[in-house]
Amino acid sequence: MEITITVNGVEHRSDVEPRTLLVHHLRDELRLTGTNIGCDTSSCGACTVHIDGESVKSCTVLAVQADGREITTIEGLADGDRLHPMQEAFRQCHGLQCGYCTPGMVMAAVSLLEENPHPTEREVRLGLEGNLCRCTGYHNIVKAVLACAGGELAAPGEVVSA
């Protein structure tokens, strides 16, 4: 089936098998491999992207369902060389280690703050419960999201203290 989707501001027209999941289309056809796959039950959230501004696990959507939609992946979040404030927050708070869950986690966190700009710690934890991380124990991820919401980030490159 022929579909047209806009990914990170670029329009792509493709012929896809009807059963193709959006995540496979992004990774295999468009070669946007920043979106990772961590499970086969839509449990881990590593493949989270934005569809028309809302966070969606891209393994729960068929590519054909994205026809005509605007998609943002982790590759489209930074502004040139400037990290998105959420990316910067993850960096400053050491909210990532191996980095595999990170693209999905960052996309979910961006969406979380759009829905709830000033969450409590509990709200952040509940808001991210669809995204699993095995390295950080979530401590610094939660800290990063709260720091981003509170505008507590240092200028890029500045070393933050505890």
Place this chain on the structure above:
Amino acid sequence: MTTLESPPSGYIGTRMLRREDPRLLTGEAKYTADLDIPGALHMAVVRSPYAHARITNIDLSGALAMPDVVAARTGADLQEKWATPMPCAWSVTEDMLNPPHFPVAVDQVNYVGDAVAVVLARTEAAARDALERIVVDYEPLPAVVDLEEAMADTVLVHPDLGTNKAYTWELVIGAEAVDAAFAEAAFTVKERYLQQRLIPMAMEPRACAAVPQPFGGDVTLYSATQIPHILKIMVALTLGVPEHQVRVVAPSVGGGFGSKLDVYAEELLCVALALDLRVPVRWVEERTENAQATIQGRGQIQDIELAADADGRLTAVRVELVGDMGGYLQLITPGIPLLGAFLYAGVYDLPQAYSFRCTGVFTTLTPTDAYRGAGRPEATYAIERAMDRLAQVSGIDPVELRRRNFVKAEQFPYTAMTGLVYDSGDHDAAMTKALELVGYDDLRAEQQRRRDAGDPRQLGIGVSSYFEMCGLAPSRVLASLNYTAGGWESATVRITPTNKVQVISGATPHGQGHETSWSMIVADRLGVAPEDVEVLHSDTAISPLGLDTYGSRSLAVGGVAIYQAVDKVIDKARTIAAHLMEAAEEDLEFEAGTFSVRGSPDHSLPLAAVAFEAFTAHNLPDGVEPNLEAQVTYDPPNFSWPFGTHICVVEVDQETGAVDVVRYVAVDDCGNQINPLIVEGQVHGGVVQGLAQALFEEAVYDDDGNLTTSTLADYLVPAASDVPSITTASTITPSPTNPLGVKGIGEAGTIGAAPAVINAVVDALAPLGVTDVAMPASPQNVWSAIRSARSAGGAR
């Protein structure tokens, strides 16, 4: 050896942000499954649905008739490819039984997920579709799931062996003293603990790709592995390919936790098939395959007995262990319980009265192997749970009981009853700090208030103190344990003509931030900016010497190698500088990247100038080779012994069995810290993995050996909403055995956490007569413990 009393000034000890992060945060990093490999065939693996069965027939024809399928192979088809069975590098005893284990089973399968056949297709989807068209006939055999049944040998996993026992290994120190201590003890405890099987669940499933160079027979294996160097050797040996024709690359690796410290069937299959078909072959693991066919951790029955005198001082420890090997021995499966064998006396000053015996048994389950901590969390759990039981039996407060038994600060370096020397420590200081941070006395008062009020939500406070034996490892000690390899690490440091620094390390990170930490160490010593340090690793063509990353070894072994290589570079630069400056070497000082003559600071030469001279080689002293570079292979003289105290505070709902962790304090001492930001991150992640064993995770098998928790929907990896924030703090007791004064920190959190959590849960329920709660302390298990305590006679 001189040791830094405190970290040197400069970058070391600062919370420098990680240089790895931008590529990981933007999706630029390439994991193995992300690699573009033109023309690669995709492999999929037919896996056994039976835990134990004979293969009677395999029909590949349905798959081979599919349009995009290129090839399919059975175990029998592939048998000629293997020069040897898959490797087990740790024959813990001379007579250990190790049944042949081939990448694809030939006659018999021994766990659900055991490979039976493979198919290669032009797309990943076609390869997976083809799996359904391969027909395998099985003759099912009875499963062996229960460890005690396995011990009884009523059903044999490998009938040719005549037993399910792979080995029995003993460490007995003062057999008569043990018996005497138990005979004379004022208090004894005898407890059984079950270490449930855990699934490591690194977020990146395994993946690999073999790219052949058909003319000449060279092959490059890309793999999501922790151990590219060891893997290279094992691929060469297992396939009978000359080692120099194999290159292994670990691209970005998405977590390991020990599960990628192995040599796996799929890696060998991709190489064998790529060489055979003369095209690249790649494979990406699905999560369900990961649960079934990547190694699992833990899986032990622990019987521990303590003897103590009237003051609660330990006089003997006796341990009987049954370790679940699974269906086969993987790379270091049999050695995992041995890594714990030295730690069953925990942090305590035990006289020479210790008895440890472990039997490794085969079951028809997924093989076990190293999972974060590997033997040491199990040991620490047993001693720290048993100490709490001893506190109950003796009526001594658990904190006081621990303090009485601690190896004291003034006893270090401390020669333990096992003969191992604990490098440095101060358990009392760590305990004191943890108690202060958690507000111990106030919590005990609040606990008493709730007990008096009959509050259904009871408070529990759990303490655990640990020692970790890490920084694997002195090669001679590994030899004494019959381990096949050494424990050194390699580093090369090179200064380029433009005064940039190349560091080549044999350590192989998968989330630990090595590039950041190594650049900090080098920048401080050489007086360059950290961003001018290039760190190369994880490719056997670039860093040919290495023993890889596991066992909290990278800094305490690999980091020290880098430090020493820098020193050698400075020594060489000093020789050249002295020649250029017409000064005596011994008169030169090196500070902040500049050589100067002692006493006349104006007479100086920057390292950059020396580096350029070394490069041009126009004016070098006689006998000095061009270029500034040095290589060091460092074999540590001792393990490193990080330690600490963790305190967990829980609320337990006595009516529902629900456990809520309300507070967690971790005080860890890993000696000098290169980057406290990274240290804390390791502790956070480690604690949550230990806490997850205590509360959530269990690989559940039914009686037929089917894994019923094979997805992330069934296996409870905690989410952010399931775990608390963690209060971290440290004490700093430098290690005297290495010049950086550092110790490992990768596994400490996991080691401290599980006993702290369960001690807290049991503490909350102690008034009901509960003395133990099985892991994971799910509402069901807690409720069962409450119910059986009530039916056994209720409150103390």
